[in-house]
Amino acid sequence: MAQAGRVIIYGGRGALGAKCVSQFKANNFWVGSIDMAENPEADVNILVKKDENLQQQESSILDSVNSALNGSKLDGIFCVAGGWAGGNAAKDLVKNAELMWQQSVCSSLISASIAAKHLKDGGVVQLTGAKAALEGTPGMIGYGMAKAAVHHLTKSLSLKDSGLPEGAYAVAVLPITLDTPMNRKWMPKADFSSWTSLEFVSQLFLDWASGKNLPENGSLLQLVTKNNQTEVVPS
Amino acid sequence: MAQAGRVIIYGGRGALGAKCVSQFKANNFWVGSIDMAENPEADVNILVKKDENLQQQESSILDSVNSALNGSKLDGIFCVAGGWAGGNAAKDLVKNAELMWQQSVCSSLISASIAAKHLKDGGVVQLTGAKAALEGTPGMIGYGMAKAAVHHLTKSLSLKDSGLPEGAYAVAVLPITLDTPMNRKWMPKADFSSWTSLEFVSQLFLDWASGKNLPENGSLLQLVTKNNQTEVVPS
Numbered sequence: 001m002a003q004a005g006r007v008i009i010y011g012g013r014g015a016l017g018a019k020c021v022s023q024f025k026a027n028n029f030w031v032g033s034i035d036m037a038e039n040p041e042a043d044v045n046i047l048v049k050k051d052e053n054l055q056q057q058e059s060s061i062l063d064s065v066n067s068a069l070n071g072s073k074l075d076g077i078f079c080v081a082g083g084w085a086g087g088n089a090a091k092d093l094v095k096n097a098e099l100m101w102q103q104s105v106c107s108s109l110i111s112a113s114i115a116a117k118h119l120k121d122g123g124v125v126q127l128t129g130a131k132a133a134l135e136g137t138p139g140m141i142g143y144g145m146a147k148a149a150v151h152h153l154t155k156s157l158s159l160k161d162s163g164l165p166e167g168a169y170a171v172a173v174l175p176i177t178l179d180t181p182m183n184r185k186w187m188p189k190a191d192f193s194s195w196t197s198l199e200f201v202s203q204l205f206l207d208w209a210s211g212k213n214l215p216e217n218g219s220l221l222q223l224v225t226k227n228n229q230t231e232v233v234p235s
Numbered sequence: 236m237a238q239a240g241r242v243i244i245y246g247g248r249g250a251l252g253a254k255c256v257s258q259f260k261a262n263n264f265w266v267g268s269i270d271m272a273e274n275p276e277a278d279v280n281i282l283v284k285k286d287e288n289l290q291q292q293e294s295s296i297l298d299s300v301n302s303a304l305n306g307s308k309l310d311g312i313f314c315v316a317g318g319w320a321g322g323n324a325a326k327d328l329v330k331n332a333e334l335m336w337q338q339s340v341c342s343s344l345i346s347a348s349i350a351a352k353h354l355k356d357g358g359v360v361q362l363t364g365a366k367a368a369l370e371g372t373p374g375m376i377g378y379g380m381a382k383a384a385v386h387h388l389t390k391s392l393s394l395k396d397s398g399l400p401e402g403a404y405a406v407a408v409l410p411i412t413l414d415t416p417m418n419r420k421w422m423p424k425a426d427f428s429s430w431t432s433l434e435f436v437s438q439l440f441l442d443w444a445s446g447k448n449l450p451e452n453g454s455l456l457q458l459v460t461k462n463n464q465t466e467v468v469p470s
Contacts, residue, residue: 094341094344109328113324116325136453159373161323163326
């Protein structure tokens with residue numbers, strides 16, 4: 001059976017990332033995973049070295065992607081790495097903002113760099129924003145700032161002369177709460193029927209990498225789930 | 236003559252910062268300057284040590300501010316530090332985004348930390364955004380992301396439970412081009428009548444620190460100059 005295409009999952013070892021790796025593998029894609037630990041299901045694993053600074057990380061990762069692709073182009077790059085920290089201006093503002101910058105912004109920036117070099121014409125680069133960051137976030141300031149920066153990156157990448165290949169799509173998904181084991185563990189009494197399933201998100205990405213149902217370039221897509229049904233709502 | 240109040244200028248040695256120091260001194264304010272070099276006109280200079288990491292910088296600066304104020308409160312904190320770098324996703328994206336994070340976001344974060352601890356009730360913390368970053372910025376992606384984060388910080392600080400003192404104002408100014416010696420040097424053929432004078436901006440800040448003409452909390456104020464007249468346009 002011929003290969004359906006090639007994608008990279010940034011954060012391929014996390015809950016959503018691992019689901020995406022499985023989804024793409026089940027649909028006959030070549031899958032590269034970038035994360036701090038290996039995902040054995042991926043065709044290639046590129047490990048992020050935590051002790052390297054950001055520019056070293058970018059350079060190591062770009063070298064590894066270059067070797068792994070050996071001249072082939074990517075149909076999609078899906079960046080689902082990220083983290084969460086609360087906190088307002090009165091406590092640990094700088095510390096939390098720096099952590100969120102590292103976890104959400106740096107992974108998005110490196111994904112954009114990979115896209116500029118290895119995405120095919122008309123391919124898709126997906127980043128992960130947050131619905132909460134469409135407004136001010138006084139109780140989680142660093143998190144909101146990082147996600148606002150990711151939203152801005154998405155819009156910038158979608159515009160002319162952004163450095164992405166011809167016809168490429170840049171799209172962000174803005175989850176509210178994803179239905180992951182960790183979220184179930186930390187919020188055991190929440191209403192799970194308002195959480196977005198990983199299956200839904202990974203199916204969305206599979207469609208996009210297959211050239212189906214692509215949203216408007218530069219979209220910030222809120223994932224709004226009610227009664228286990230998810231609606232994709234452009235911001 | 237009694238002191239009119241107390242302010243801190245973050246970036247007090249830059250073109251706009253030095254103008255603000257002069258303006259406040261001429262109006263009988265106590266002025267602290269935070270910058271990498273001293274401004275001899277300021278009452279107190281707090282030097283940013285470039286070899287310290289962000290959390291060390293924050294901690295050193297907060298210690299110095301604490302000593303300098305000795306229990307007094309600030310009427311205003313004005314953060315005019317920042318920088319500019321161009322570049323799209325195809326070249327130096329990570330490098331430029333990191334530089335912009337350091338120059339624009341880190342100074343804004345530390346200013347917000349100072350505000351949480353030392354601003355008086357009803358005082359003002361001003362940050363510096365950019366009109367360009369209200370939209371995507373494909374030709375200067377790192378710059379736009381950093382300014383989008385500053386806009387988000389401003390909105391977050393203006394909301395309930397942000398950690399700022401009771402009734403405090405958080406406001407960003409969004410310049411287009413400021414009429415500085417460096418800008419005249421690098422853009423000698425530009426139309427200077429569309430550039431915003433440092434006098435206008437410093438007068439605005441003086442008003443705010445004096446409790447006059449305060450804009451709506453959380454405002455992102457575009458500074459739009461035509462024929463040497465500047466209009467303040469909320470976004």
